[in-house]
Amino acid sequence: MKIYIYKGFERFWHWTQVLLIITLALTGFEIHSSYSLFGFQTAVQIHGISAWAYLVLIVFSVFWHFTSGEWRQYKPTIKLLIEQIEYYITGIFKGAEHPTRKLVYNKFNPLQRLTYLGLNILVIPVMGITGFAYMFLNYPNTAFELKGLDIVGLIHTIGAFSVVTFIIAHVYLTTTGHKPLSAIMAMLTGWEEVGKDDARAMLVNEMEVALKITKTRLKTDENKSELLDDALIETEKIMGMKKEEKFQNVIAKSGAGYFRINKMGYYGAVNDAWVRLYKYDSPEEIIGKHYSLSRTKEDFAELEKSFNRVLEGETIPHGEVRRICKDGSCGFHTVTMTPVVMNGQVVGVEGFILDTTVRRLAEKELLENKILMEELLKKKGK
Amino acid sequence: MEIKSFKKIDFFMKKSVSTLLFFFVFQWIAFSQQADSSVPHSTKLSIENYIFKADRKISSPVDHNKFTILQQDFKRPQDVTLACLSCHNERHSELMVNNHFTWDRKEKILNHGTISVGKKNILNNFCIGVESNEAMCSKCHAGYGWVDTTFNFQAKENIDCLVCHDKTGTYVKGAGGMPTPQTDLNLVAQNVGHSSSENCGACHFKGGGGNNVKHGDMEKAMLNADRNLDVHMAKEGEDMNCTECHVTVDHNITGKLYALSSENNDRVTCEQCHTEAPHKNKILNKHTDRVACQTCHIPTYAKANPTKTFWDWSTAGKLDENGKLIEIKDSLGDVIYFSKKGSFHWGRNLKPEYRWFNGLAGHHLVTDNIxxxxxxxxxxxxxxxxxxxxTRSLAPSKIWPVKIMRGKQPYDTEYNTLLQPKVVGKKGSGAFWADFDWSKSLEKGSEYIHQPFSGKFGFVETEMYWPLNHQVAPADQALRCTDCHARGDESRLSELDGFYLPGRxxxxxxxxLGIIMLVSTFVGVLIxxxxRIFFRKNISH
Incomplete structure (x- = not known):
């Protein structure tokens, strides 16, 4: 299964870096008199031009990392670090699973995070600084002048050896993906071949993150959703589309219901969607009541279990559950429950419910049709 | 439908922006390289303060043949000078303070302060010193009659105009600086003009007793030079005269060499015409901050004729069984032993040695202790x-190409000073070239300069530095990067220490450590x- 994991700029950034680093290393070691390849003068010129090109690339990539939030990928962590090292030392030979999964929002394992962070904030900046010091901080730059190039040369050479060592290990480790070439193909096309489990985990993770973002948006302030409305109307106008309903209404009718229950199990707040899904007339009707009314007796036991776990601090994404509405009828929805935290204390449970009744009905219809069809086919066969 | 096309545009935009970005970087690389790697000698040089050969106007407003004063029967060369000064009636005042006449210059010498020294009293390791030998040395003095301390530097008639202004090529000076008896003074006096390289070369090519002996980068072959020998003086090229660079105003000839001078002024520089940034390549122009032009552009010297690199006076004085002078030549015809002078080494197409130099020099005076x-x-x-x-140079030291002359010359083992020998004179005068007796020669020389002499002497090794300036090679023969930026002995700067030179x-x-790290990583990866391959096979079975 293929998963889109590296964006266009990211790939451009990566391969341009490959080109520049190889060029810099080849010319750099020639300037170091390790061998002769291009000729010293050409090597010096190429080295200088590549250095400037790299600087431009760095400016672009820093901008990209911060605007896209991708910089978070490099946040160092020691969680699963040991496991990752152990995997490379022993697990990989036994055919063990990778201890970490590659996810869109967490595509590096802890070792990668540390290594790339080291490259990005230590090795490459140091190479850049010493490199440009090499070029500019000598006579007649009297304002800030190096006494000589010895220290700069020393550091720059150490950096060069480190980078080349990195390249050897890095290129080798690309072969440890799902298939030997899947990591390299991913960096070329953006799409990485992964196992089914990985793909599923990645999807779940993506949904989690998307939900988190939506939640924060809706929770933080109402003005924002109003702005969204305006924007939507404007876009509709531009595109020549006509839509009467406001976004807020769309949300309200979309089936995304919000609820908050206090520690004792009484409803503190529900939104209009929730009220509509449970077929109540207004939120006031439900606020202050115990949440046990939302389930049949059998189903409530499971909900209570989850409720208590959330009070312990867990976030629980539920699969499909059955609700009991005001009029006693049933409906289906998925629910996510997260703890409400105030001053470090869990004071309740909140969450979203997404209606699945319509889908349920459609599925039912489909099933019925299928049965009908099969019966028809049977008859025909006879 | 509309949404679809919108998406298409969006996709198209994204692709084109990233493609542009991609090409931007590479185009930039390509263009900047193009600009940098342009070949220097195929493009026109940027030159200032210089009149090209094609634009030079050579005309003389005066025909000296027609002056009756030059028709007289000159008894003495001094009369010629007086005749010159009868029209050029203030020129003598310029000459009488000119070091071509005084052989003396007041300058600040490192470790000595400001003193008056010059050719007249500074020692070298060629013919050692002028004092007590003036009769011979003054063959190259722009004056008449300097044979000893009685010479009158204040008499304007003692100036020799002709040696610098003769256009006939027949003017030859002999003992005491007097023209040889066969010289036709009328002919010479009636054919004077601007000094040419021939005039300068008459003395400056022959320093140290023969062609190219002293400098190594100044010799008679330059009068008929091709481009490879000297781009500036090449006959088929710019055919430049000495004075094209050694700009002269009121007889003040710019340029002086550190064999005698000490201060960083009145110098002739490459930059005066070629500017501070003569290269198209920025990195090369940056080199000029710390590297003299000469370093790269004079890759070798003594290109046409050999120069002396070593002179050992200690072996001088051996005569054959008949008491005659001995002269030994090597296979190339260079004299490697001569009874009067001792043993020599010669060199052709020599690579210069290199030194940091800021334009200030010091000198070992005859009175200094060794x-x-x-x-x-x-x-x-x-x-x-x-x-x-x-430093007073106010400019940074640069790497300079230098001819280092090495030798052995007499010194006083008791007083630990160098000695001034008397070498020129009649038999019985104590002159070494007549009597071949070092004791007497050194005694006479010391007496002449009023320096104590213990009577005990030996020969000590000496070195002398001659920065190179002439015989500039064509650009395509200039040093390449790796002539210096190379490891070990491959670098011409291998002996220049105290700084980190990339590539060297x-x-x-x-x-x-780095190679061990690379190799071990590579081997580790292979293992x-x-x-992995080994175990995967095992697992799958």
Whole structure:
């Protein structure tokens, strides 16, 4: 299964870096008199031009990392670090699973995070600084002048050896993906071949993150959703589309219901969607009541279990559950429950419910049709 | 439908922006390289303060043939001078303070302060010194009659105009600087003009007793030079005269060499015409901050005729069984032994040696005590760390190409000073070239300069530095990067220490460590990969 994991700029950034680093290393070691390849003068010129090109690339990539939030990928962590090292030392030979999964929002394992962070904030900046010091901080730059190039040369050479060592290990480790070439193909096309489990985990993770973002948006302030409305109307106008309903209404009718229950199990707040899904007339009707009314007796036991776990601090994404509405009828929805935290204390449970009744009905219809069809086919066969 | 096309546009935009970005970087690389790698000698040089050969106007407003005063029967050469001065009636005042006449210059010498020294009293390791030998040395003096201390530097008639202004090529000076008896003074006096390279070369090519002996980069072959020998003086090229660079106003001839002078002024520089940034390549122009033009553009010297590199006076004085002078030549015809002078080494197409130099020089005076061996007859001041702030040069030291003349010459073993021998004179005068007796020669010489002589002497090694300036090679023969930026002896600067030179210097321990790191990573990766393949087979079975 293929998963889109590296964006266009990211790939451009990566391969341009490959080109520049190889060029810099080849010319750099020639300037170091390790061998002769291009000729010293050409090597010096190429080295200088590549250095400037790299600087431009760095400016672009820093901008990209911060605007896209991708910089978070490099946040160092020691969680699963040991496991990752152990995997490379022993697990990989036994055919063990990778201890970490590659996810869109967490595509590096802890070792990668540390290594790339080291490259990005230590090795490459140091190479850049010493490199440009090499070029500019000598006579007649009297304002800030190096006494000589010895220290700069020393550091720059150490950096060069480190980078080349990195390249050897890095290129080798690309072969440890799902298939030997899947990591390299991913960096070329953006799409990485992964196992089914990985793909599923990645999807779940993506949904989690998307939900988190939506939640924060809706929770933080109402003005924002109003702005969204305006924007939507404007876009509709531009595109020549006509839509009467406001976004807020769309949300309200979309089936995304919000609820908050206090520690004792009484409803503190529900939104209009929730009220509509449970077929109540207004939120006031439900606020202050115990949440046990939302389930049949059998189903409530499971909900209570989850409720208590959330009070312990867990976030629980539920699969499909059955609700009991005001009029006693049933409906289906998925629910996510997260703890409400105030001053470090869990004071309740909140969450979203997404209606699945319509889908349920459609599925039912489909099933019925299928049965009908099969019966028809049977008859025909006879 | 509309949404679809919108998406298409969006996709198209994204692609084109990233493609543009991609090409931007590479186009930039391509263009900037193009601009940098342009070949210097195929493009026109940027020259200032110089009149090209094609634009030079050579005309003389005066025909000296027609002056009756020059028709007279000159009894003495001094009468010619007086005749010259009868029209050029203030020129003598310029000449009488000119070091071509005084052989003396008041300058600040490192470690000596400001004193008056010059050719007349500074020692070298060729013919050693002028004093007590004036009769011979003054063959190259722009004056008449200097044979001893009685010479009158204040008499304007003692100036020799002709040696510099003769256009006939027949003017030859002999003992005491007097023209040889066969010289036709009328002919010479009626054919005078601007000094040419021939005039300058009559003396400056022959320093040290023969063609190219002293400088190594100044010799008669330059009068008929091709481009390879000297781009400036090449006959088929610009055919430049000495004075094209050694600009002269009121007889003040710019340029002087550190064999005698000490201060960084009145110099002739490449930059005066070629500017501070003569290269198209920025990196080369940056080199000029710390590297003299001469370093790269005079890759070799003594290109046409050999120059002396070593002169050992200690072996001088051997005569054959008949008491005659001995002269030994090597296979190339160079004299390697001569009874009067001792033993020599010669060199052709020599690579210069290189030194940091800031334009200030010191000199070992005859009165100085010997404190280093080899004795440094002159010292070129400078170092990598000297960036001009603490020296009077006010400019940083640059790497200069230098001819280093080495030799052995007499010194007083008791008083520990160099000695001035008397070499020129009649038999019985104590002159070494007549009597071949060092004791007497040194005694007479010391007596002449009023310097104590213990009577005990030996020969001490000496060194003398001659910065190179002439015989500039065509650009395509200039030094390449790797002539200096190379490891070990491959670098021409291998002996110049105290600074980190990329390509020449590296930390051996770091290189070893780095290579060990690279190799071990590579081997580690191979082993790891091999094990993976091995175990995968095992697992699948």
């Amino acid at each position: 404190d280093t061996i080899p004795v440094q007859l002159n010292t070129l001041d400078g170092s990598y760390g000297d960036k001009g702030a603490n 210097d590296q930390y051996n321990w770091l290189d070893y 790891h990969g091999g094990l």
